[in-house]
Amino acid sequence: MKKGLTKLSLALAASAFAMSAQAQTFVFCSEGSPEGFNPSLYTAGTTFDASSKTIFNRLVEFEVGTTNVEPGLAESWEVSEDGLEYTFHLRKGVKFHSQKKGFKPTRDFNADDVVFSFLRQDDPEHPYHKVSGGSYEYYNGMGMPELVKEVVKVDDYTVKFVLSKPEAPFIANLAMDFASIFSAEQADALLAAGTPEKLDLDPVGTGPFQKVQYQKDSIIRYLGNQDYWKGAPQIDRLVFSITPDASVRYAKLKAGECHVMPYPNPADVAQMAEDSEINLMSQEGLNVGYLAFNTQKKPFDDVRVRQALNLALNKQAIIDAVFQGAGKVAKNPLPPTIWSYNDATVDYPYDPEKAKALLAEAGVTDLKTNIWAMPVQRPYNPNARRMAEIIQADWAKVGVDAEIVSYEWGEYLKRSKEGQHDTVLLGWTGDNGDPDNFLSVLLSCDAVGGGNRAMWCNETFSDLLEKAKQISDQGERAKLYEEAQLVFKEQAPWVTVAHSVVYKPVRKEVQGFKIDPLGGHHFYEVSLKD
Amino acid sequence: MFQFIFKKLMLVVPTFIGITLLTFTLIRLIPGDPIEVMAGERGVSPERHAQLRAELGLDQPLLIQYKDYVVNIFHGDLGKSLITKTPVMEEFASLFPATVELATCAALFAVLVGLPAGIIAAVKRGSIFDHSVMTFSLTGYSMPIFWWALLLMLVFSVNLGWTPVSGRLDVTYWIDEVTGFMLIDTLLSGEEGAFASALHHLVLPSIVLGTIPMAVIARMTRSSMLEVLSEDYIRTARSKGMAPLRVIVVHALRNALIPVITVIGLQVGILLSGAILTETIFAWPGIGKWLIESIARRDYPVVQGGIMMVATIIIVVNLIVDILYGVVNPRIRHNK
Numbered sequence: 054m055k056k057g058l059t060k061l062s063l064a065l066a067a068s069a070f071a072m073s074a075q076a077q078t079f080v081f082c083s084e085g086s087p088e089g090f091n092p093s094l095y096t097a098g099t100t101f102d103a104s105s106k107t108i109f110n111r112l113v114e115f116e117v118g119t120t121n122v123e124p125g126l127a128e129s130w131e132v133s134e135d136g137l138e139y140t141f142h143l144r145k146g147v148k149f150h151s152q153k154k155g156f157k158p159t160r161d162f163n164a165d166d167v168v169f170s171f172l173r174q175d176d177p178e179h180p181y182h183k184v185s186g187g188s189y190e191y192y193n194g195m196g197m198p199e200l201v202k203e204v205v206k207v208d209d210y211t212v213k214f215v216l217s218k219p220e221a222p223f224i225a226n227l228a229m230d231f232a233s234i235f236s237a238e239q240a241d242a243l244l245a246a247g248t249p250e251k252l253d254l255d256p257v258g259t260g261p262f263q264k265v266q267y268q269k270d271s272i273i274r275y276l277g278n279q280d281y282w283k284g285a286p287q288i289d290r291l292v293f294s295i296t297p298d299a300s301v302r303y304a305k306l307k308a309g310e311c312h313v314m315p316y317p318n319p320a321d322v323a324q325m326a327e328d329s330e331i332n333l334m335s336q337e338g339l340n341v342g343y344l345a346f347n348t349q350k351k352p353f354d355d356v357r358v359r360q361a362l363n364l365a366l367n368k369q370a371i372i373d374a375v376f377q378g379a380g381k382v383a384k385n386p387l388p389p390t391i392w393s394y395n396d397a398t399v400d401y402p403y404d405p406e407k408a409k410a411l412l413a414e415a416g417v418t419d420l421k422t423n424i425w426a427m428p429v430q431r432p433y434n435p436n437a438r439r440m441a442e443i444i445q446a447d448w449a450k451v452g453v454d455a456e457i458v459s460y461e462w463g464e465y466l467k468r469s470k471e472g473q474h475d476t477v478l479l480g481w482t483g484d485n486g487d488p489d490n491f492l493s494v495l496l497s498c499d500a501v502g503g504g505n506r507a508m509w510c511n512e513t514f515s516d517l518l519e520k521a522k523q524i525s526d527q528g529e530r531a532k533l534y535e536e537a538q539l540v541f542k543e544q545a546p547w548v549t550v551a552h553s554v555v556y557k558p559v560r561k562e563v564q565g566f567k568i569d570p571l572g573g574h575h576f577y578e579v580s581l582k583d
Numbered sequence: 584m585f586q587f588i589f590k591k592l593m594l595v596v597p598t599f600i601g602i603t604l605l606t607f608t609l610i611r612l613i614p615g616d617p618i619e620v621m622a623g624e625r626g627v628s629p630e631r632h633a634q635l636r637a638e639l640g641l642d643q644p645l646l647i648q649y650k651d652y653v654v655n656i657f658h659g660d661l662g663k664s665l666i667t668k669t670p671v672m673e674e675f676a677s678l679f680p681a682t683v684e685l686a687t688c689a690a691l692f693a694v695l696v697g698l699p700a701g702i703i704a705a706v707k708r709g710s711i712f713d714h715s716v717m718t719f720s721l722t723g724y725s726m727p728i729f730w731w732a733l734l735l736m737l738v739f740s741v742n743l744g745w746t747p748v749s750g751r752l753d754v755t756y757w758i759d760e761v762t763g764f765m766l767i768d769t770l771l772s773g774e775e776g777a778f779a780s781a782l783h784h785l786v787l788p789s790i791v792l793g794t795i796p797m798a799v800i801a802r803m804t805r806s807s808m809l810e811v812l813s814e815d816y817i818r819t820a821r822s823k824g825m826a827p828l829r830v831i832v833v834h835a836l837r838n839a840l841i842p843v844i845t846v847i848g849l850q851v852g853i854l855l856s857g858a859i860l861t862e863t864i865f866a867w868p869g870i871g872k873w874l875i876e877s878i879a880r881r882d883y884p885v886v887q888g889g890i891m892m893v894a895t896i897i898i899v900v901n902l903i904v905d906i907l908y909g910v911v912n913p914r915i916r917h918n919k
Contacts (some may be wrong), residue, residue, distance in 0.1 A: 080754050086875070088666050188635065194625055224689045250668075269677055270868035271750070274757060292754045296866040297876075300733060304741050305748040431624075437829070463619035463881070470626060481624055505628055540841065 059273025077581060079288040082302040082311035083295050086270050091253035092230040093174055096190050101230040102574045103273055103293060109233035109258035112141055113224060117575045118567035120391060122228050132525050136219030143210040148280040150263040156239045162259055164206040167238035171204045173474045180244060183255040191231035219523045221530060225485040261286045261577040270295055287580035312560045317433060319377045325558045334566040337381060338555040339388050342433035342480035344548040345506040348473055352417050359545040361411035363401040365451045366444060374549055375440045383549040385538050386491055390570040391533035393488045395538040408451045420453045425469060425477040429462050432553050433480030440478060472508045479506055487572055488534045493518050506545035514540045587909050595898055602894045606887045609650050617665060619882035639665055661888030666880055671888035680763030682869030686854040688785050689793035697797040701804025706831060716801060723798035728857060732791045732864040746787050749866040753780040792861040796850040803846045807839040848904045852897050
């Protein structure tokens, strides 16, 4: 019986190997099912990989591997003197995908498609606005409804955006996933057929890959777009093999069942580095993990106390214990891969004696406080509980008695937003590679009661951010942000704990794969060596 | 007979009400706001939060939410997923065939291995074979599925390369989904080798999912056989000089099988719940994995609807088994 089974499986294995040799198929072991195929409706990276990174293009795009913005469907653009009008000149001859069963485009990409893609999200009266639940979290989250006054088609290949105030990060916003360009022609056809929601399940785009088939929790299949405006991709077929468990993804990678896997287990990284079949790529992630003091509560309103508690922490020990090599000590609220990162910032050294002295100077004795630890793993903090324990031990050495508190994730976010904590562990992953997306969202006066968990409002700091938003010259903006980082460090509303290191195990035969600092996965430039 | 069936059917009603109440209240007892979980670190403004709550019907009093939920069930509407916005029924229908396919293969494995092993162990009582079957089945019964799956995967898929690690079909085959059952769809597609590949992908998950039922069946068969083998009529048959194989198969096995069949019926529930872990590990696109993810995301409609469907299936299977007993065994039917 057993022998029979073995023989059977051997025979089956042989037949499977014979098959896999023929077509050039690139397999990505993705970590989950996408929420849908319209990137403007969702916020998860998993969804973006499956939609915006493969099927769609945007007016401007992030150059893969960097946070720099480059032309996409817009060949060029101008900004008016007052910073209120952005005029985009569109690329000609760009083709939308043609579906085997379903929509076949009759015209090239033009201004109507751009106007449609933005008005759907912006205008509550738009016929598509309420389709598929109609919540445009990113469009709203980036403040686009207040910012964008008008989207105007000037002619077939020119579109003008009119803003309500000058906002330099606007261009970076347009490179984000939610700004993907849909086919207005497909939308019209589906609306006429009475099935508008199909646009969000089976859309066509102008991107490097066309979606062919999707089976929930199992597989997504794409064909290379032979008419792609940058030239056809090198791989003919792209497959997302949906594999939620990280150990299984690793097993598949080793067995050659996939070529790239995201999010390895930290514990597997050392072994991956030694595997001759695998090329372990790594980069610092576009994120920051921090401990925020509630600066509206005593004694954390006193800058000396915040500085003292910074000095009391041995951050390297935290990184070693919690990240197991997959993290770096953070000294700024910005990660080093973002432009305007201030390398001149001097971090608080580990100095318990000085910490004690500062606490005494502030008149703080026998401080009893709490440390909130997240109940979930995040890229910027794989084990918040462990991190909190080390902080607790370090603080105990300078006479601070901290209790560790945790709530269910939704509760945690809500209560910390309301400022119920003394100190809270949290973090942030960047959206658009613009420094404003870290500093304003997490530390500006406007963000108190929202993303600003330190409840910290410093006028000098907020003014610098406001000024930087009004200027479109990146060099000048960078100077203001560098200054803001120094103000931040001196005022110490946070302990900047860590930036994670992102690992991407890739099989040796894969060529041209780049790690995206923004967290996405791109397959246009990849190929397989024979 | 009609009265008997009617009585069984009436018993199902309170069970159903219990299930709707349980699923409805349990998930709401878990602290956590689905909107906050959806928004993550980014957060939503209080206005947007209120608007979303209203859109999802979460601003209504619990009693009204429950009433709406039950009324909709009677209309065959299980609601829409909060995350994907697709009807729960549609998602269930697309994922269920994969679960059935896996459960069927696992059940086949369990019966085809467990039954003969139990019989032989009973016949050769006290032999090395008997001891090994008993040890093996006890181990199998107490094996953590997660560990067992990863172990098999490492040995057979990664090191020996005999079986694929996970998934349902080799990625080189692009076949259309017709029935959702991969074994049938691959046959329909007519692509050479596709069926073998689908079968090949079923081997490990079926063994993992079938291990516990297999152990249960083997042990049950053994003890039931031992009991029957010591009966007087078996001794009589043997003393008549009947062929030993005939005594075992025709006389003993038939009677010994009755409790075994009951146990096999009970395994349906185990196969469906065990599928949750097995599916997660083998990236098997079935309802187990779907439910687990929905609980984590506080996707109320999916959890309620999904559990409702699974519970319904288990109830219906048990109902059929009960009725069949009544048909087969008059003593059960007439027992007031």
